[in-house]
Amino acid sequence: MALIVQKYGGTSMGTTDRIKNVARRVKHWHENGHKIVVVVSAMSGETNRLIALAHEISASPDLREYDQMVSTGEQVSIALLAMALKEIGVDAKSMTGGQVAIRTDDSHTKARIQHIDDSQLRQALDAGVVVIVAGFQGVDDNGDINTLGRGGSDTTGVALAAALNADECQIYTDVDGVYTTDPRVTPKAKKLDRITFEEMLEMASLGSKVLQIRSVEFAGKYQVPLRVLSSFDENVDGKFDDNFKQNVGTLITTDNGDSMEQPIISSIAFTRDEAKITIRDVPDRPGIASAILTPISDANIEVDMIIQNLSTEGLTDFTFTVNRGDYQKALDILNEHVNEIGGSKVIGQDKVVKVSLVGVGMRSHAGVASKMFQVLAENHINIEMVSTSEIKVSVIVQEQYLEKAVKALHTAFGLDRKDGESKVAGL
Amino acid sequence: MALIVQKYGGTSMGTTDRIKNVARRVKHWHENGHKIVVVVSAMSGETNRLIALAHEISASPDLREYDQMVSTGEQVSIALLAMALKEIGVDAKSMTGGQVAIRTDDSHTKARIQHIDDSQLRQALDAGVVVIVAGFQGVDDNGDINTLGRGGSDTTGVALAAALNADECQIYTDVDGVYTTDPRVTPKAKKLDRITFEEMLEMASLGSKVLQIRSVEFAGKYQVPLRVLSSFDENVDGKFDDNFKQNVGTLITTDNGDSMEQPIISSIAFTRDEAKITIRDVPDRPGIASAILTPISDANIEVDMIIQNLSTEGLTDFTFTVNRGDYQKALDILNEHVNEIGGSKVIGQDKVVKVSLVGVGMRSHAGVASKMFQVLAENHINIEMVSTSEIKVSVIVQEQYLEKAVKALHTAFGLDRKDGESKVAGL
Numbered sequence: 124m125a126l127i128v129q130k131y132g133g134t135s136m137g138t139t140d141r142i143k144n145v146a147r148r149v150k151h152w153h154e155n156g157h158k159i160v161v162v163v164s165a166m167s168g169e170t171n172r173l174i175a176l177a178h179e180i181s182a183s184p185d186l187r188e189y190d191q192m193v194s195t196g197e198q199v200s201i202a203l204l205a206m207a208l209k210e211i212g213v214d215a216k217s218m219t220g221g222q223v224a225i226r227t228d229d230s231h232t233k234a235r236i237q238h239i240d241d242s243q244l245r246q247a248l249d250a251g252v253v254v255i256v257a258g259f260q261g262v263d264d265n266g267d268i269n270t271l272g273r274g275g276s277d278t279t280g281v282a283l284a285a286a287l288n289a290d291e292c293q294i295y296t297d298v299d300g301v302y303t304t305d306p307r308v309t310p311k312a313k314k315l316d317r318i319t320f321e322e323m324l325e326m327a328s329l330g331s332k333v334l335q336i337r338s339v340e341f342a343g344k345y346q347v348p349l350r351v352l353s354s355f356d357e358n359v360d361g362k363f364d365d366n367f368k369q370n371v372g373t374l375i376t377t378d379n380g381d382s383m384e385q386p387i388i389s390s391i392a393f394t395r396d397e398a399k400i401t402i403r404d405v406p407d408r409p410g411i412a413s414a415i416l417t418p419i420s421d422a423n424i425e426v427d428m429i430i431q432n433l434s435t436e437g438l439t440d441f442t443f444t445v446n447r448g449d450y451q452k453a454l455d456i457l458n459e460h461v462n463e464i465g466g467s468k469v470i471g472q473d474k475v476v477k478v479s480l481v482g483v484g485m486r487s488h489a490g491v492a493s494k495m496f497q498v499l500a501e502n503h504i505n506i507e508m509v510s511t512s513e514i515k516v517s518v519i520v521q522e523q524y525l526e527k528a529v530k531a532l533h534t535a536f537g538l539d540r541k542d543g544e545s546k547v548a549g550l
Numbered sequence: 551m552a553l554i555v556q557k558y559g560g561t562s563m564g565t566t567d568r569i570k571n572v573a574r575r576v577k578h579w580h581e582n583g584h585k586i587v588v589v590v591s592a593m594s595g596e597t598n599r600l601i602a603l604a605h606e607i608s609a610s611p612d613l614r615e616y617d618q619m620v621s622t623g624e625q626v627s628i629a630l631l632a633m634a635l636k637e638i639g640v641d642a643k644s645m646t647g648g649q650v651a652i653r654t655d656d657s658h659t660k661a662r663i664q665h666i667d668d669s670q671l672r673q674a675l676d677a678g679v680v681v682i683v684a685g686f687q688g689v690d691d692n693g694d695i696n697t698l699g700r701g702g703s704d705t706t707g708v709a710l711a712a713a714l715n716a717d718e719c720q721i722y723t724d725v726d727g728v729y730t731t732d733p734r735v736t737p738k739a740k741k742l743d744r745i746t747f748e749e750m751l752e753m754a755s756l757g758s759k760v761l762q763i764r765s766v767e768f769a770g771k772y773q774v775p776l777r778v779l780s781s782f783d784e785n786v787d788g789k790f791d792d793n794f795k796q797n798v799g800t801l802i803t804t805d806n807g808d809s810m811e812q813p814i815i816s817s818i819a820f821t822r823d824e825a826k827i828t829i830r831d832v833p834d835r836p837g838i839a840s841a842i843l844t845p846i847s848d849a850n851i852e853v854d855m856i857i858q859n860l861s862t863e864g865l866t867d868f869t870f871t872v873n874r875g876d877y878q879k880a881l882d883i884l885n886e887h888v889n890e891i892g893g894s895k896v897i898g899q900d901k902v903v904k905v906s907l908v909g910v911g912m913r914s915h916a917g918v919a920s921k922m923f924q925v926l927a928e929n930h931i932n933i934e935m936v937s938t939s940e941i942k943v944s945v946i947v948q949e950q951y952l953e954k955a956v957k958a959l960h961t962a963f964g965l966d967r968k969d970g971e972s973k974v975a976g977l
Contacts (some may be wrong), residue, residue, distance in 0.1 A: 139606035173626065179566035180630055181637040188636070191644050192629035195622035199600065202619035203607055209615070210608040217618050221648070222693055266649050 125290035126158040126248070130258065130280035133167035134297050135354035136200045139207075145295075145354065146207035149253060153213055158248040160287065162258045162280040163204055165196025186231035190260075190270045194220070197257035197276070204255050215253040218243070220268070225261035225279070227269045234269035236261055236278065239286035248287075256283060277338035285345035292347050293372070294334060295354035300373035301326070301333055303538040304391040309530045313540035317374045318389055320349075325481045325515045326392045339375065349375040387491060388482030388536050391529055397427070397475045398450035399508065399519060401442040402457055404467035407434035414464050415441055418456050424449040428477070428510045428519065441466075442508060444519060447473055475507060476525045479517040480532065492516045498535045504528050552717035553585040553675070557685065557707035560594035561724050562781035563627045566634075569593075572722075572781065573634035576680060580640055585675040587714065589685045589707040590631055592623025613658035617687075617697045621647070624684035624703070631682050642680040645670070647695070652688035652706070654696045661696035663688055663705065666713035675714075683710060704765035712772035719774050720799070721761060722781035727800035728753070728760055730965040731818040736957045740967035742800050745816055747776075750802045752908045752942045753819045766802065776802040814918060815909030815963050818956055824854070824902050825877035826935065826946060828869040829884055831894035834861035841891050842868055845883050851876040855904070855937045855946065868893075869935060871946060874900055902934060903952045906944040907959065919943045925962045931955050 129152070131145050145163075153159050173193050177184040201217035208215035220227075223244065227234035247254045258276025263269050271278050277294055284292035299314065301323065306312040318326075320343030327336045333351055342349040352372025405411055416426060429443045445453050450473045457469045485491045492509075495516055499506060504527065508519035520528055533539060556579070558572050572590075580586050600620050604611040628644035635642035647654075650671065654661035674681045685703025690696050698705050704721055711719035726741065728750065733739040745753075747770030754763045760778055769776040779799025832838055843853060856870045872880050877900045884896045912918045919936070922943055926933060931954065935946035947955055960966060 139603060142607065176566060176626070176630060177633060180569065180633045184633045185636045188629040188632040188644055191632075191646075192626050195625045198622045198625075199603070199619050202615040203603060205615040205618075206604060206607045206611045209612045217615055219618075 124156045124158065126160075126287055127152060128160045128162060128280050128284040128287065128289045128292045129295060130162040130276055130293065131164070131295045131354055132276065132297075133164040133170070135295050136163050136165070136204070137167040139203065141354075142200070142203050143207050145204060146211055146213070148295075148354070149204075149208060149215075150211055150213050153253055159253045160244060160248070160283055160289070161204065161253060161255045162276055162283060163197065163200045163255060164258050164276040165193075166200055166203075169196040169199070187267055190231045190268050194257070194260040194268045194270055197259055201255045201257045208253055208255075213253055214251060215255060216247055217255045217257075219257045220260035220279075221262040221266070223256060223261075225256075225282070227261035227263055227271070229263040229265065229267065229269060231267075231269055233272045234261060234263070236271070236282045239282060241286050244283075244287065275335075277335040278341055281338045281342045281345070281347050281349065284347045285341075289347065291350050291374070292342065293350045293352060294338075295352055296333060297353065297355060298333060298351070299353035300351055301375070301390070303389070304529055304533055305393070308393075308526055309533050309539075311530075311533060311539040313538065315373045315389060317376060319378065319483050320375055321514055322389050322481050322483055323375045325479070325512070326390055334375075342375065343377070346377055351375065386482065386537060387484035387488045388480045388538070389484070390481050391532055391536075391538070392479045392481055393525060393529060394477045395522070395525065396447040397444050397477050397519060398447045398453075398471065398473035399428075399442055399444045399475055400450070400453055400457060400469065400471045401440055402461060402464065402466040402469050403440050404438040405441055406465050407437055407439040411439075411464070412441065415457070415460075416443070418460055419443075419445075419453055422452060422456055424453050424456075428508055428517065430508050430510070444475070444477070444508065472507075474522040475519050476522050477517050477519055478525065478528050478532070479515050480536065481515050483514050485514050485516070494535070495532065498531050499528060502527055502531045504531075551583045551585065553587075553714055554579060555587045555589060555707050555711040555714065555716045555719045556722060557589040557703055557720065558591070558722045558781055559703065559724075560591040560597070562722055563590050563592070563631070564594040566630065569627070569630050570634050572631060573638055573640070575722075575781065576631075576635060576642075577638055577640050580680055586680045587671065587675070587710055587716070588631065588680060588682045589703055589710060590624065590627045590682060591685050591703040592620075593627050593630075596623040596626070614694055617658045617695050621684070621687040621695045621697055624686055628682045628684045635680055635682075640680055641678060642682060643674055644682045644684070646684045647687035647706075648689040648693070650683060650688075652683075652709070654688035654690055654698070656690040656692070656694065656696060658694075658696055660699045661688060661690070663698070663709045666709060668713045671710075671714065702762075704762045705768055708765045708769045708772070708774050708776065711774045712768075716774065718777055718801070719769065720777045720779060721765075722779055723760060724780065724782060725760060725778070726780035727778055728802070728817070730816070731956055731960055732820070735820075735953050736960050736966075738957075738960060738966040740965065742816060744801045744803060746910050747802055747804065748941055749816050749908050749910055752906070752939070753817055761802075769802065770804070773804055778802065814911035814915045815907045815965070816911070817908050818959050818963075818965070819906045819908055820952060820956060821904045822949070822952065823874040824871050824904050824946060825874045825880075825898065825900035826855075826869055826871045826902055827877070827880055827884060827896065827898045828867055829888060829891065829893040829896050830867050831865040832868050833892045834864055834866040838866075838891070839868065842884070842887075843870070845887050846870075846872075846880055849879060849883055851880050851883075855935055855944065857935050857937070871902070871904070871935070899934075901949040902946050903949050904944050904946055905952065905955050905959070906942050907963065908942050910941050912941050912943070921962070922959065925958050926955060929954055929958045931958075 205215045205217040224240050226238040258279040301315050302312045304312045323339050350372050427444045432440045504524040506518045510517045632642045632644040651667045653665040685706040707719050728742050729739045731739045750766050777799045854871045859867045931951040933945045937944045
């Protein structure tokens with residue numbers, strides 16, 4: 124018997140029929156003897172409906188009142204799910220953040236959880252009751268409702284799992300797990316059974332938007348095993364009963380399993396909407412990077428990779444990447460400042476993408492980067508920029524090579540799905 | 551400076567534009583130096599939307615969860631109104647029933663208020679803050695949300711006014727006060743400046759559906775002056791400032807004013823949808839009324855007036871009225887039972903109405919009933935049944951005479967509006 128926290132997002136709770144499906148799934152786990160806490164988001168569309176009402180009243184609504192209002196979205200869904208469970212004979216009870224109590228600071232709309240009182244939860248769980256907790260919310264010391272910001276329901280799930288010392292926190296979503304890469308790019312992509320928190324964080328920030336980064340960080344910090352799985356997979360029976368930890372979704376945990384033979388890299392992430400900008404022949408002196416990037420960040424443009432070439436006769440080329448949507452704005456700003464910075468000219472390229480290898484195995488394996496460069500060279504793909512971290516190597520290449528690069532690397536690093544391995548599903 | 555509780559219903563809060571109007575009205579009172587507590591209902595349609603969701607989940611939803619859910623309707627409107635007030639520079643704060651705290655018993659969907667903690671309210675009011683309280687809800691000793699049932703926001707308003715010892719409780723609605731009779735029946739109907747709780751109760755139960763009966767009872771019990779007024783009257787300025795108690799809406803209070811010359815009756819109420827049923831020649835013995843009415847009440851049919859004629863040779867006619875919608879059902883039930891009861895036959899008439907004179911003045915004035923009968927006789931209107939109470943005389947007449955009867959009585963009892971008196975508005 125395990126204590127499991129399950130989190131269902133807005134899409135899984137999108138209609139009353141889907142809520143009934145969630146109830147059947149919860150019932151299945153409950154009937155198998157597990158203690159279940161369910162965290163839910165608002166029905167999809169509901170939070171946006173409420174925000175629109177607030178904006179009809181005020182362009183910048185009072186934040187305390189905003190939280191008082193938007194938190195009702197989750198309050199409706201917890202009640203509906205509890206009704207649905209009772210309807211099929213499962214004893215269940217909904218609890219708002221305040222009723223639990225989940226204590227937060229008073230930073231309205233972006234509050235942090237400070238403490239969770241688990242006494243009422245444990246009492247209900249011990250009595251065999253499924254407890255359904257409103258995600259995304261808590262109360263501060265004044266009894267005011269605070270929300271955790273968008274996607275905060277994942278954080279609520281992980282925080283409850285940590286407070287209850289749960290066996291795992293399951294995040295139900297519209298994909299059935301984390302993949303070696305996007306299956307739309309290569310059909311050989313396969314679902315990962317396990318991945319580490321660190322790898323997941325690198326993947327998430329690289330565009331594999333399965334989980335909220337903050338909840339992964341939180342789970343890593345408190346060592347809460349996190350499982351991503353699909354709420355739309357109707358094949359519930361026979362999968363979970365005994366050794367559900369091995370078979371379902373992707374488990375994100377502190378290590379990558381007991382197997383002796385770990386793959387060096389676990390996945391290939393990519394971002395399509397990149398653009399790079401180079402300012403030529405700038406004087407190679409202290410403070411030059413700041414002189415170039417300060418006006419960019421003042422315009423709220425996020426810079427990703429940054430490269431400064433070797434200096435030739437005291438002059439250097441300085442290159443960085445931005446999101447493609449910010450490309451023209453960044454170019455305009457640099458052209459305005461190029462004279463005072465002292466560069467010769469600004470050139471740009473907005474048809475580039477980033478491809479990254481991610482894997483904790485890199486730590487103990489040299490040569491990942493050089494093998495990556497070799498594979499790309501064999502495929503006649505030119506590398507425009509390179510950036511590395513402890514468990515990641517990223518390259519910028521021309522947009523037209525994205526698919527070719529991902530497929531070649533996927534094969535070269537042994538990630539291709541073989542017959543009999545987990546099939547791609549649900550994307 | 552007065553302490554005023556204002557209650558706005560779902561129609562007044564029906565759109566964000568209307569919420570902004572409510573905010574302007576509240577601001578006006580606040581700027582005139584009054585301490586203001588506002589009680590609001592859910593935006594019109596919202597409660598029904600939530601109930602429909604619940605019924606998609608379950609034919610008989612769990613009542614705790616039902617309350618957890620429907621209470622969010624008010625939580626949204628208090629936050630929107632607080633935002634709207636802040637937007638126009640009025641310091642305001644919304645509070646749910648739980649945040650106040652309004653303590654109820656645990657009778658979900660029909661809870662009764664047991665206690666109100668006024669400490670936080672007073673603190674906010676003393677600081678010049680307008681407090682906006684969610685109507686219709688409170689929390690029980692377990693911290694579970696309970697609702698007071700439909701129309702419960704009026705009760706919340708009156709209960710808060712009683713707890714705070716407010717100068718008055720203002721119920722904003724879509725009519726501008728209580729009238730001597732329905733202005734659609736006679737244009738000579740006039741708005742009453744004052745009326746007693748007792749009269750209001752008699753009128754309410756007779757079909758003048760301005761206020762929830764329960765909130766009038768509650769206000770009478772705690773002697774909370776209650777004022778009915780329109781939230782759609784845009785002429786806010788210049789009316790309230792000094793002696794608002796004299797001029798606006800209708801004040802419902804314990805006595806009917808200081809004037810020496812009180813009218814004997816204050817209003818003429820009527821109900822259109824009546825039907826009467828007579829069972830002829832039943833044996834005049836103990837238990838016969840019960841034998842007739844028990845099968846009727848077993849079928850959840852409400853009986854209003856009941857008359858038993860004088861006995862002739864041990865047999866009597868037994869007549870009662872029901873709502874016209876229950877007429878056929880009641881007739882069928884009696885025809886089934888007529889033999890065992892011992893009556894000769896059942897006859898009915900479903901084209902009748904009830905007209906009532908209401909007034910505390912009747913207590914000290916004899917002859918109201920006889921004057922009423924005389925007026926009706928002069929107008930060739932036959933009286934089918936009569937029923938009296940301490941402050942009310944009701945007659946059943948043929949439907950076709952309703953308008954004629956009301957107009958004649960309205961004139962005969964001196965209720966007609968004279969030039970210069972309050973005009974009819976807003977209906």
